[in-house]
Amino acid sequence: MLLKELGNLNIDKLCVILLIEADYNWLAKLLVNRRLIPHAEELGLIPDEEFSSRTDHRAIKVAVCQCFFWDRLRQLRRPGGLGSFDAAQCYDKIVHLFCLLGAQSWGMPLPAIVMLLLTIQLMTFFLRTGYGVSDCSYDGTWSNPFQGVCQGNGGSPSFWLMCCSFLVQYLHQVGHIIRFISAISGAILSLAA
Numbered sequence: 153m154l155l156k157e158l159g160n161l162n163i164d165k166l167c168v169i170l171l172i173e174a175d176y177n178w179l180a181k182l183l184v185n186r187r188l189i190p191h192a193e194e195l196g197l198i199p200d201e202e203f204s205s206r207t208d209h210r211a212i213k214v215a216v217c218q219c220f221f222w223d224r225l226r227q228l229r230r231p232g233g234l235g236s237f238d239a240a241q242c243y244d245k246i247v248h249l250f251c252l253l254g255a256q257s258w259g260m261p262l263p264a265i266v267m268l269l270l271t272i273q274l275m276t277f278f279l280r281t282g283y284g285v286s287d288c289s290y291d292g293t294w295s296n297p298f299q300g301v302c303q304g305n306g307g308s309p310s311f312w313l314m315c316c317s318f319l320v321q322y323l324h325q326v327g328h329i330i331r332f333i334s335a336i337s338g339a340i341l342s343l344a345a
Contacts, residue, residue: 170304171280176271180307183264184255189310192258192317199320201345204313221343224332243308244300246315248273251301254314268307273297320345 192198193207203209218234225232248269255265275298276291292298301308323329323344332341 177306184307184310
């Protein structure tokens, strides 16, 4: 557990990071980050609004897009809102069935997905603090498996990108989008997030 704020030891202000075996972490990065995401980008499965965990996308692009968005709303004299949400504990909330179906639909082989997710479901956890490693542990069982993809897992950002991509695509399908028409070229840009 790491401090989010210097000197603040409240339990809700501590960040839980899992120290996962290096070979599992390397394999998760290889299968998900270096193979699945480039494959999905090649096929155009990731919406344009998604910036994280992608090739040639940087945080500065998000800031520039926000500036353009607000400038355009001011020009059109239209109301708008921005939800700036902390993705705290988002990795712990991902349901494995959603990951399994999403990764399969993007072309990842089923044995690879099952291996990555089953390892998390049946993992044994020990708590490590400044006082050392705890003697007792807790683990997932077949009847009550753990969910989430773990903060500290090399594949977690890409799994989160995949889940968000499906949500953004759904917003497009049901029509919850905003359309911008470029003043110079007349190009239409539709965004959901």
